[in-house]
Amino acid sequence: MNKDYHPSSIEKAVQSIWRKTEPEKNKLLNSKNKYYVLSMFPYPSGKLHIGHVRNYTIGDVISRSNKMLGKNVFQPMGWDAFGLPAENAAIKNNVHPEEWTKKNINHMREQLQNIGILYDWQNELSTADPEYFHWEQWFFIKLLKKGLVYRKLSEVNWDPVDQTVLANEQVIDGKGWRSGAKVERKEIPQWFLKITEYADVLLNDLDKLSGWPESVKLMQKNWIGKSKGLNINFKSCNNDYLYTAFTTRPDTIFGVSFIAISINHPTAKSLSESNKYIKEFIKKYQSSKVSEEAMAKIDKDGIFTDQYCYHPITKKKIPIWIANYIVDGYGTGVVMGVPAHDTRDYEFANQFNLEITRVIESENKKSDLPFLDQGTLINSDMFNGVNSQEALNKISEYFVKNKLGEEVTSFRLRDWGISRQRYWGCPIPVYYLDDGTVHPVPEEDLPIKLPKDVDLSGEGNPLDKNEKWKNIICPRTGKRATRETDTFDTFFESSWYYLRFLDPNNKDEIFDKKLKPWLPVDQYVGGIEHAILHLLYARFFFKLLKDEGLVDNDEPFNALLSQGMVLKDGAKMSKSKGNTVDPDMIINKYGADTIRFFILFAAPPEQNLEWSDSAIEGGYKFLKRFWKLSYLIKTSHKNEDTSNDNNILIKTNNIINKVTTDIFERKSYNTAIAAIMELLNFISKNFEAKTMSSHTATKSIETIAKLLYPITPHICYAVLSEFNEDQALNPVWPEIFDTVDENQEVQIIIQINGKLRSRVDINTKLRKEDVIKLAKDDSKVQEYINDKEIVKLIYVPNKLINFVIK
């Protein structure tokens, strides 16, 4: 054993041993005791960043620790290879997206291997590989035939100069990132998947996910946003047109003082033809970004249409306004304005001097407007004095009975728009005949591959411009036809990759049904930023797969660890912000074990971690001390003094128990590491003071090597191979040692009126009365009690005594 710790040579040697260990052939055919650990696969953006290292180290700790328990662990890795950055790189540096992506993948694979993550590399996949997206296209056609896919007009950010659709990220201050042109909203036909048909089951099945964080489930629940309410019809005063507004608060119906419609509402559009002010208003707000966030933050503006509709009960005339803050896709694009009881309506009404009528009174005292809670109805005709809860029912009944509206269940969730006007994505496998009809590509012609030779200038849609690829002959009729030039949203690929990981090279089917027992994923690990979209889409996709009979479970991910972000300068690390940290430099300087150790020690996995490189040295120092102590124990003369051994084993056992719960149950790696450090310090002191036998020292250092093995596997392999060579490659999780249980003394605290005043050591076997007597006799306590009366006494066994005195 070398005296000094040389991580680079140790790590290289150990990694080469791991590589040489033959992967088990057809490992997945045996699913007994299976444990499927999945870390979210990366977008191959070029280099791994610290966020990746954190994610994959956590996944590896879970993998390796469960392997040490004897589980049959599967941990795959692959590449979410389609996406926008590849196209941006192509435009900027004139490299083909495929070439760029492949180069990145090769580099990042090497980086992952340098960190020492134990992946089943034989199951690697890339979503840009036609063998992968073949089955995505195949499945899409099944969904199309089932009627779960449809086309409709939908708004996008349009760059009028580059003649291209922009992602929200590419719109900066309302302008195109490349051209600088003012972005317009434009409606184009797009493909949608009917996720709303699954809204209820996606909501209800959240209850089955006991291994998920409550916060993620809550976010998904709120995102789906199921609400019961009323669609209320407001009849136009000019004609028979009905403005239908959805509300969850029919109890405020008497407070309606205006109707607001979106700038895309048919009425707004038709009025703009004859009214130049309305036309200008619409034009002004058509150039804002298409995002919920932008809409919600926009300064409210509106324009009166000069038209009215009737209040459905009072028949009063209500003005109709066009407002810039009404979202089209949500609800009906019509809002009934109740300023007294809605924040946004209140703001709008104040701005344009519209009537504000309070119709709900708070229970106790008068409260400020807008008043959002429920209460008692006032100014509401026959419903005065009724409370909100009751009024909701009564008013709904009234509306239904008089055919003025209907009860509806509404969801916030919208259908999933899956088409993108981009090159670097999976082609949508349909084509169009000249008569406009849409046809799926026959199964035997799949996969539809991307053409290599494309013009990636940043102007227009490369596939649409590629006449050679686009124009085809219909395989069924022999007529001229054109391919769909849209590609899939990249969330499409990441919605089912966990399935394909089981059988990535299968050329005949999406995966071999014999591998079904490996589902669902036992532990999924990934960033909290995916809490809603990716995880919801993947859950949805899994339900689609189930309905197709391809899988048997309800949910794809049994347990989820949603890891916090690694922030730099207070913000998410991303290439576009230029605040990434390259882990290579740290690995070169300190080794992979140090970076693994540090990243786990720095913060609990679920919390955000603000990166700073100053503290990493501490982890390195610890590993050096671990190495040095191992060396000393290995090489020093035998010591047969066993007098303190029992205490050392008791301490070791405590730490084994602590680390076991921290790693397997709490997933609290920072505290597990702190406990291991504490044990090393303790043993180190005793060993130097020669207060423990060599035999016990060996047992202790071996225990540390095993406890630390999932976290820093290279150094632990090297240490274990010195003490217990059989276990170096496949270590077994340590069990506690036999010890002599001595009478336990424990320190309890004594409080006077809840304030800590003294401590006493007691034997745990003492009776309550004796402990109290001991406490009362304490000199400090006597000083405080003096001749005061003890009003109350709190006794928590082995913890504390609290005297409440007067």
Place this chain on the structure above:
RNA sequence: GCCACUGUGGUGGAAUUGGUAGACACGAGGGACUCAAAAUCCCUUUUUCGCAAGAAAGUAUCGGUUCGAGUCCGAUCAGUGGUACCA
């Protein structure tokens, strides 16, 4: 704006079920070793007062519940993530 989360020493964090706030580290200060440095080791390190024993204050802010609150409740402030075309 809305939804979710977070806020504890100079810094990262610990306190697992409401019961000793600051474990374990980083940094800083002092010391040992050395010709010197690096490395290593030892001591101190929440703040204020005090030679000390000790006392008081203290977990973003304000308030509440409780014998007892970092932990529970209400309000406020700040930061982070998401907000449907970044992934």
